[in-house]
Amino acid sequence: MLSKNQIKFVRSLSLKKNRQATRLFTAEGAKTVTDLLQTFRLRQLYHTASYAGPRPQDVSVMVSDDELQRISTLETAHEVVAVFEMPEEVEPVWHKGELVLALDGLQDAGNLGTIIRLADWFGISQVVCSQGTVDVYNAKVVQSTMGALARVRVAYAALPEWLHRLPKECPVYVTDLKGDDLYVQELRPDGVLVFGNEGNGVSDAVRQLATRRLLLPNYPQGRPTSESLNVAVATAVIVSEFRRRVR
């Protein structure tokens, strides 16, 4: 049985300011919660009778389907809502030979989640977000990572300053309509790939710090098209091409 205050507290975590004040966030569904338990400290777990995943004794509470729905951010709640502690914020660090993603002002929660999920698939363990990027602990982002948030470190930084402090040997890639054709360039899995805001792309301050410009060609190449690609789709195509080259 949940008290009104408990319901109010969990629901309050749908707002960023409350997540930041408490350093807590929520995740839902057996797969996501089980994955996140590997990485994040659990504060509280609310589950229905049908939930069969891990349920640490001292912090787990069985609730009714109705109660679960009242604390869920989903249209239809799925068996479990967990409250996790955010990890300490750490300064992101690039290591030689590592491929890192940087996101400059991404606004869409689904896009950020999808990018974290594909980073996990393609063995990228670090995503650096500009301060203006959507909050990774937003419930929609957490859900759309499908558990990959447990395996990919996400850090926020003042992006131009962070890029500026990188060693000179670290290539910084941006996409550019006048860039070098992705498919025929020499690509090594080393450096930072920057992707920008859904409407405006990469900011000028960040673009000036890029050392390599890549064109993702459409098909047939050069065909006039009035459109760009979704940012998560563009990220996937480019990361796939980096990975293909080193197999």
Place this chain on the structure above:
Amino acid sequence: MLSKNQIKFVRSLSLKKNRQATRLFTAEGAKTVTDLLQTFRLRQLYHTASYAGPRPQDVSVMVSDDELQRISTLETAHEVVAVFEMPEEVEPVWHKGELVLALDGLQDAGNLGTIIRLADWFGISQVVCSQGTVDVYNAKVVQSTMGALARVRVAYAALPEWLHRLPKECPVYVTDLKGDDLYVQELRPDGVLVFGNEGNGVSDAVRQLATRRLLLPNYPQGRPTSESLNVAVATAVIVSEFRRRVR
């Protein structure tokens, strides 16, 4: 000035049954509406004073920002809401040398829109959806195509039957964890690429009709990962690889 009945009518098109009964659908925003005007017959156009796009005289009505918001499906309406006529339904046809996408039970509106958008980018002019796939005239799908719906034909069909009627020479590709490595297979831009439902993948009936099975390798290859890729991301990576091979 909009009458209550006009507002009610436009809003009613957010439901599939009403779209199907009237064969009408809505689109919003200057970019999308302008693109769709190239392909679809316009029934009615509601715009604010700030809208600078095309506004055919006999069917355009200037409205206030408040009125536009009342007929919009967006959180913040953007200058224009248009009501278009759906085209006639036509049987999808594969032509030798053509690459076609088929979608088997896709449920997420954003995924379908993103796939239509990337089809446009990669020069795929036809997407065939199973009857159980989300409705392409759903407002969220239309918005996330970003205008590409004007350039990509989308047809619905009983997918197993349609695949069964294809000429024997037409390869039918599905993704499969035991399939052939995408990056090293011979690939020609010819045939049908099938992608499945977000949770369950391709149905058994469709899978049995596949003639080629492709593995999209993760990185490092064979690393255990508990996760799959978002379906639009997987579609993008595979289509990009088909297009790369024929440049």
